[in-house]
Amino acid sequence: MELKEKTKMDEPVKEFGEEEKTERKNKERSIEAIINIYTSFNNTLVHVTDMSGKTISKVTGGMITKHDRLKANPTIAMFIAKRISEQIKELGIRSLYVKIRAKTKSPAPGPGAHAIVKSLSREGFKILNILDATRMPRGGPKQKGGRRGRRV
Numbered sequence: 001m002e003l004k005e006k007t008k009m010d011e012p013v014k015e016f017g018e019e020e021k022t023e024r025k026n027k028e029r030s031i032e033a034i035i036n037i038y039t040s041f042n043n044t045l046v047h048v049t050d051m052s053g054k055t056i057s058k059v060t061g062g063m064i065t066k067h068d069r070l071k072a073n074p075t076i077a078m079f080i081a082k083r084i085s086e087q088i089k090e091l092g093i094r095s096l097y098v099k100i101r102a103k104t105k106s107p108a109p110g111p112g113a114h115a116i117v118k119s120l121s122r123e124g125f126k127i128l129n130i131l132d133a134t135r136m137p138r139g140g141p142k143q144k145g146g147r148r149g150r151r152v
Contacts, residue, residue: 032093078119
């Protein structure tokens with residue numbers, strides 16, 4: 001009796017795409033969400049939605065602290081991110097799209113935006129995309145003040 005080595009030719013032929021299906025089943029599904037961050041120099045608001053736009057969670061600076069001067073603080077923003085991460089980890093969300101919006105016409109977002117993104121990535125979330133959604137006026141109506149502008 002001879003021992004025969006098993007070759008690739010001896011294996012049954014698989015249908016196209018069959019391997020991919022089994023790999024997908026083994027891999028844990030990653031649920032994605034959108035985090036909308038609005039930061040001004042007075043407050044920080046974080047609104048988490050699913051991909052269709054339904055609200056999952058919403059946390060503001062006023063929910064963390066009652067001191068008005070601290071609502072836009074990066075330290076408070078870290079606490080906001082902590083609370084958000086606790087709420088969305090329960091739902092199995094692992095991947096995030098981040099939309100940061102500052103006050104209209106503002107050249108930069110407030111101090112809490114960077115702290116939130118950094119805290120979420122430390123918590124183990126995968127940041128897929130960061131988008132700046134700050135509104136910028138493009139002309140618009142005539143500003144008041146006359147031909148020579150407002151004089152003091």
